[in-house]
Amino acid sequence: MVAAQLVERPPAQPAGEDSPWHTAAACRRDEVGLFFAPSKEPTAARLSREERAKQVCARxxxxxxCREHALAQPEPYGVWGGLTAAERRVVLARRRRRDVELCEPVRVPGARGRIAG
Ligand code: SF4
Structure with a gap:
């Protein structure tokens, strides 16, 4: 849980340029339960909670x-960097597709066996 894991960890050093990013997290002061689903949470309640968490993220x-951290781990649960777990999966899938496309050789029409790039 972002907020819980990051929030409950005391800062290793005073906030500043060299401090870990999470020392400046807005969710340090917000309700931890906002960012992670309790078990068996009804869909409507989840959507409402996630919107409220995203409002905290927006400021x-x-x-x-935070978002890049959650994508790099990847964090499987909770709202991180203004994205839900499902939204992060979409971002990661798009990045994987983009990376594959960037690695594919470009075939030149009409030039047998020739590859551009
Ligand atoms: S972006 Fe959201 S989840 Fe991440 S540190 Fe900020 S408030 Fe917390």
């Missing part, structure tokens, strides 16, 4: 750091 100064 967070480290949103991009």
């Amino acid at each position: 967070c100064p480290v949103l991009l750091d």
Whole structure:
């Protein structure tokens, strides 16, 4: 849980340029339960909770750091960087497709066996 894992960890050093990004997290002061689903949460309640969590993320100064952290791990649960777990899966799938496309050789029409690039 973002908030819980990051929030309950005391900062290793004072906030500043060299501090870990999560020391400036907006969710440090918010209800931890907002970012992670309780068991058997009804869909309507989940959507409402996630929207409220995203509102906290929207005013967070480290949103991009948090998002990239959650994508890199990848974090399987909770709202991180303004994205739900499902939204992060979509981003990761798009990035994988993009990376594959960037690695594919470009075939030149009419030039047998020739590869551009
Ligand atoms: S972007 Fe959201 S989840 Fe990430 S640190 Fe900020 S408030 Fe917390």
